[in-house]
Amino acid sequence: MLGTGGVVGNALTKSPITGIVSLTGSVFAGQKIMEAAAQNITKVSLELGGKAPAIVCADANLELAVNAIVSSKVIYSGQVCNCAERVYVEDSIYDKFLDMLAQKMSDVKVEDAFSNNNPDMSALVSKDQVDKVSEMVEFAKKEGAEVVVGGTRSNQFNKGYFYQPTLLTNVKQDMQIIQEEVFGPVLPVMKFGSLDEAIALSNDCEYGLTSSIFSENFNKVMHASQELQFGETYVNREHFEAIQGFHAGWKKSGLGGADGKHGMEEYLQTKVVYAQYRS
Structure with missing residues (x-):
């Protein structure tokens, strides 16, 4: 049919x-x-839908965490329900991690999917989708969010619905950008003080598909895996399931x-x- x-x-x-x-x-x-x-x-x-949290602890391998989170965010231009949709970073490493994350997001190569340059990310699926992403970012800015990277449509192409890889800070838990699925290349970042706080913030959402934690501490990993209210928790890796x-x-x-x-x-x-x- x-x-x-x-x-x-x-x-x-x-x-x-x-x-x-x-x-x-x-x-x-x-x-x-x-x-x-x-x-x-x-x-x-x-x-x-999903609104996957990524928890980054102070004892994490930061380079691994940055690479995994950005890869998860820009795959299919963020149009995957598994994608990391919000990041919670332990306060003692927040500034360092944010600098690394901003650099990695800035380096994302956005081009026509049919080009020969092997882009990291391409267009969104439709005008409606790029309009939705743009409206959510603009609303977040009105609520006080700050744009660190991106934050606008990409106009360097004559066709397609492109939106820049976007990193937002100064966001709060009750904001739309934290609570609702973006389904686009937009990543809001918040601080946390303790692992239990990060887990509580992660669970404060109507979705429960995927989640992740980055830590070298086995006890933290097992505690988070047990307490996170999501069908999947990825440990020190990109958000993407295995077929088995x-x-x-x-x-x-x-x-x-x-x-x-x-x-x-x-x-x-x-x-x-x-x-x-x-x-």
Whole structure:
């Protein structure tokens, strides 16, 4: 079947012959699918939005953390639900880390995806998306955020919807830029004093897909892995799952999951047959 989501999607989700509806998309789209699927109690597997926190502790390998976070932010121009969307940095290393992060973001090469220069990042998917990213950054600036790198559209190309890799500071936990998914190359950064504070700030969000911690302390890593309310926690690495793992969100980031053995089981039904044999 071909057609728009509102037409084909409704037909599939409301059909009594559909066994499962699987979606990777927005929270809004997931809510609509759940409403439509409820008519026939059709099973759904939803991988929705994310607002992934990255926690950087004072004992972290800072170069590794910077490279991993920036790589995670600019892959597909930030249009991946796994992407690092906010960074919490321990106060004792904040200034040093911010300088390193700013330099790395400034060095990101943005070009036409069809060029031969192997760019790090290209355009966003549509005019609507680049407008949304731009509006969120402008709103953050009105709320007091400061732009360290980027903060505007890129106009060096004659076509495409480009937005500069952007680093924001002076942000607060209740700001839209911290709470809502940007889905673009924008990275707000905040300080924290203790690991428990960083975990509390990370969990203060309606999403629960991916998260990360950068630390050389095993006890900190294990504590954060247990307390972070996210389906995935990456340790000292870029935000991106392995296909043999189980990719699943908590809270408004979805139901069910994909990848690996447990992802395959989402598409199976269990049946038990009881046969009594008498000789």
